[in-house]
Every structure is written in C-alpha cells, then in structure tokens.
Amino acid sequence: MMQSKRMTNQLLPVLVLACAGIFLGSTVADEELTMTLDEVVELIQPFGEGCNPVPEKEHIVEMVLNKEDAKRESKCFRHCMLEQFELMPEGQLQFNEDKTVEMMNMMFPDNEEDSRRIIKTCNDRFKAETDKCDAAHGISMCMLKDMRASGFKVPEIKE
Template sequence: MMQSNRMTTTLKMTNLLLAVACAAVLMGSATADEEEVSMTVDEVVELIEPFGEGCTPKPEREHIVEMVLNKEDAKHESKCFRHCMLEQFELMPEGQLQYNEDKTVDMINMMFPDREDDGRRIIKTCNEQLKAEQDKCEAAHGIAMCMLREMRSSGFKIPEVKE
C-alpha cells in the first residue's frame, strides 16, 4: 500500500511537472527501484484540463492533447496553453519570455534528484537558443521542445505517454 501511495504521488508530481515545466514528458518516470508507471493521454488530459480554465484563449481538448504529447508542430493555441500553465506556476513569469531558471531546476530536481547541474545547463542552453523569440507562446513551446531534446540526449529517463 505504501509503494502504491508513493507511486500515485510520483504520478501526480510527474504530471504537474509536465504541465508546468513543460520540459518533457515526465509522466510515468519512477525511481530506479520502482517499476515504471505510465499513464494514458486521456488520464493526463483529465489531470491537466482544470489548468486551462483561466487561460486565454481557453484551450480545447485537442490543444491539451497536443501539449501532453509534446507535438513539435503544435497549433498556436496549444503553445499558448503551455505558456498559460507556465505562467500560473511562475516558471515563466508574466511578461517574461524565458523560463525562470531556479524554479524550473527545482521542479526537475523533484523528479530527478542529483541532476541539478544537468538541469541548470539544459535550461540555460534552451533559454539562450530561444532568446530572440518575441511571441510568448512560441517561446514557451520552443524552450519546452528544446529541453525535451536536451534531457533525452543527456540520459534523463523520459517515457512516452500511451496514446
């Protein structure tokens, strides 16, 4: 029962991390001594949908799905939903076009302890790559896609969401 609660907590934190950090599809990540847990797109969408209530434009289900699946060629509305969530959790503060490095590192550290240096390097790299982007939605999405690629290439265990 204790491991089940820990896995449920891990799933909730993982989904929150996906939603707010938008760095990667971190759903289903588990520590080395746990079996891998994964969720379906529908399950993740249900958890994330309430975050769209205060967003403008209000995302439709298809936009949330695109964000959850980290579609590189996502619709602009999907990218804006990503930005809205980042703003809600102050990971991309209002008026800013880059991720807040310290807060994003803190979120990454919740799921990947002992990888702070890698997380910080990745955030700096991706913020720098997108520094010329002036559209807040494009910046939020571009940085997230960059972080996903960089995390995977750095050996972060990032499972895919089951469709």
C-alpha cells in the first residue's frame, strides 16, 4: 500500500506535466521509474472519463506525444486535464502561474525563475485566444518549445 501511494505521488507531476505539454519522456525524475507510451496512456486514461467528450485512445496518445497538429478532441482532452489539476482553472484561458510553477519545480527543481518566465511568456503569446481547447494546446506547445530552448532536459516519448 505504501509503495502504491509513493508511486502515485511520484507520478502525479508526470500526469500533470503531461497534460501541460511538458512531458517528459520515458524516464521520470526518479531513475527507477521507466514508462512506455502505453503505460503513460493507461495511467492518464481514467482522467478522460470526466471529460466531454470522453477522449479515445488516439487522442490521449496525441496529447502525450505532444503532436503540434493535434486533433480538436486531443486539444480538448488536454484542456480537460489542465482544468482537473487546476493548472488552467475553470473559465480561464491561461495557465495559473503559481500552480504551474509548483508542478514544474517537482520535475525541474532550481529552475523557478525560468519556469515563471516561460509560463508568463506563453500565457501572453496566447492571450487573444478565445477557444479553451486551442488556448490549452497552444500554451502547452509554447511552454514545451521554450523549455527546450532554455536548456530544460525534456526527453521525448517515442512511439
């Protein structure tokens, strides 16, 4: 039971950052946790049950792989997850800066200043976006690109 709780606590940032577009790759912060694409999809799938529409597996895969040209359903699933984790609060079209930095710090400690700058930059870049699904996807993709450009070690998941 304790092992299960520990694993869940370690995977929470993975799930949250996956929906934020900052995922991560096959190796999680703790070296002993290695995950395949199917394992990540399986872990994330239950969060889709509360979404409208409920995503199909292909939409979850697109989100996890951070497909730039994702289908609308994939973008909306990303938004739904961000809303569930309060990174993009209900009725908002931007990321909550403090909560997002907190989650990013779990995976990338000692980068708070860069994390905050990236979130602010990407929120600003998409502030005119009026569609919640497009806003969630656009900001997420922006953050991923800016993190890589800023030297964050963000591995990619391979199909």
